[in-house]
Amino acid sequence: MSKFHSVVTRRDFMKGLGLAGMGLGAASATAPIFHDLDELVASADSQFKREWWVKEREYLDPTVEVDWDILDFGKPFCPPIGQYMNPNTPQIMERRIKRKKEGMLAQVPGDRLQDMALQETYEKLMHAYMGWPPKFDQTTTFNFGFPTQGIGVNTPAYYGVPRWEGTPEENLKLIRAAMHFFGSSQAFVTEVNSRTRRLFSPVSPLRWEDTPMPYQDNGVNVIPNKVGWEISCTIKQNNVTAASMTKVAESGPTKGYTPHFQAATCYAGYCDHYPLAYKLQFFLVALGYIGIPEWGAPNDLVSTLAVPWGVLGGTGELCRETIICSPEYGTNIRRPVTMFTDLPLAPTKPIDSGIMEFCRTCMICADGCPSQALSREKDPTWDIFMAPDGTPVNRPGLRAYRCDIVAASEYGCPFDCDRCQGVCPFNHDKTASIHSMIRATAGxxxxxxxxxxxxxxxTYPAKDWDMDAWWNRDLNNWSGDVLVGFQQKGW
Structure with a gap:
């Protein structure tokens, strides 16, 4: 880190804080003493620190006085919860529903259907999570079956109000605003038609028919024909962590592999995926529409692939790694939330940001692929790789870069390696203006x-991260951690 020794006097420091008028003696008694800016920057350590004016008290001595001889939560001090403190009695529930209905019908800002749908989403998600945390007896078994549209979400019909109606453009804006609040900065749309239905796989049988709701028929997932749109929502991975563990071990028991810790960013992305998918599904149902998610194994409900839908809708471009590369986030995005709905939406278009062309000459991911599974050909190809038994391992019908899935699987990919995701030049954030300039030029x-x-x-060679340094990182300024809703220093 560069040094910038500009001596700051205590008086100037207090002036900068706007405290000079209170008396330097009193202020300096409680303020830290810094001789220069380097001491100020280096003052934080690997422990969480509060601001200097936050003082610690003695153990068990909060600012509210406590008489420990009297206080005992084991003794009743009011009627049991439910006797007088229950907002769900039939009488109270009737009044609550009436207020909600009248607010929606009168289009009261904050109480309209779209406003209530947002609240409904999180309320029912909380209820779903109440059966989801680790169990007291340490069991972790749970199963989310085919999502018929009950799922506990109150629909407009429940309140006796019309469902949400808007133009496709208004609906897209609504979905994007909701998903941004839910935790995804981007949402894109592809039309489901006779062509795009070819993206569905026969792994989990399905059929389309004129039916109002999805259902299962002897193991076959039945999708209503009115489901005509697909929504792809971006899942961001931690690019700082992913980029910091890209060096392949040269010796030892993990020779030829990158640290497994890097995969934490991958699984974190998947962990973010499922709650986001539930939020979007619940929101659609609360508006009065269908929301059918594409899940990963073991519940491949509609058996499709997230990448093609994301590429067609403009999430990013297909790249040499055979995954989506986003012009904003590079390859550090996880499997997009892929949701099918009958809510009319304005389709978004595929994009050209220069990524596919950049892949022709870059080859950084292929050159560093430990399994040598990524293509090193300059140009994309129609050819596909075949398994030893003659089974195709790539989807035909694309002129793209191909990955030898067999070789990658033998190596242990994706569970033992996602190095290619960490080295893509498009991963860099906007901290340095040069990255935005390069993106614009390449585009x-x-x-x-x-x-x-x-x-x-x-400039960015493969890195071998100091794990001890990571565990002792400065929690007050580390920009590689994502704490949603918190004001972080360094961001």
Whole structure:
């Protein structure tokens, strides 16, 4: 880190805080003493620290006085909860529902159907989670079956109000605003039609028919024909952690592999995926529509692939790694939330941000692939890899870069390696303005792609992270952690 020794006097420091008028003696008695800015920056350690004016008291001595001889939560001090403190009695519930209905019908801001749907989403998600945490007896078995549209969410019909109606453009804006609040910064839409239905896989049998709701028929998932739109929502991974553990071990028991710790960013993305999918599904149901998610194993409910839908809707471009590369987040995005609905939506278009062209000359991911499974050909191809028994391991019908899935699987991918995701040049955030400039240049001309790729190799070589340093990182300023809703220093 560069040094910037600019001596700051105690008087100037107090002036900067706006405390000079209170008397330097009193202020300096409680303020930390810094001789220069480097001491100020280095003052935080690996423990969580509060601001200097927050003082600690003695153990068991909060600012509210406690008489420990009297206080005993084991003794009753009021009627049992439910006798007088129950907002769910039939009489109270009737009044609550009436207020909600009247607010929705009168279009009271904050109580309209779309407003209530947001509240309904989190209320019912909380109820779902109440049966989800680790069990007292340490069991972890749970199963979410095919999502018929009961799922405990109160629909407009429950309140006796019309369902949400808007133009496809208004509906897209509504979904994007909701998903941004739920935890995904982007949402894109692809139309479900005779062509895109080909993206569904026969792994889990399904059929389409004229039915009002999805249902199961002897193991076959039945999808209503009115489901005509797919929503892809971006799941962001931790790019700082992913980029910091990209060096392949040269010796020892893990020779030839990157640290498994890097995969924590991958699984964190999946952990974010499922709650986001539930939020979107609940929100759609609360608006009066269907929401059918594409799940991963073991519940491949509609058996499709998230990447093609994301590419068609404009989440990003298909890249050499055979996954989505986003112009904003690179390859550090996880499997997008993929949701099918009958809510009319304005489709979003595929994009060209120069990523596919950049992949022609970059090859950083392929050069560093420990299993050598990624293509090193300059141009995409129609050809596909075949398994030893003649089974195709890539989807035909695409002129794209291919991955030898057999070789990657033998190596242990994806569970033992996701190195390629950590080294993509498009992963860099906007902290340095040069990254935005390079993105813009690559999006308009291929002239400098080779230069940019070489600059990436020398500027950001593979890293071997100091794990002890990570566990002792400065929790007050570490920008690699994502604490949603908190004001973090360093961000």
């Amino acid at each position: 308009n001309t291929t002239m400098f792609n080779s230069f940019f790729a070489n600059m990436e190799k020398y």
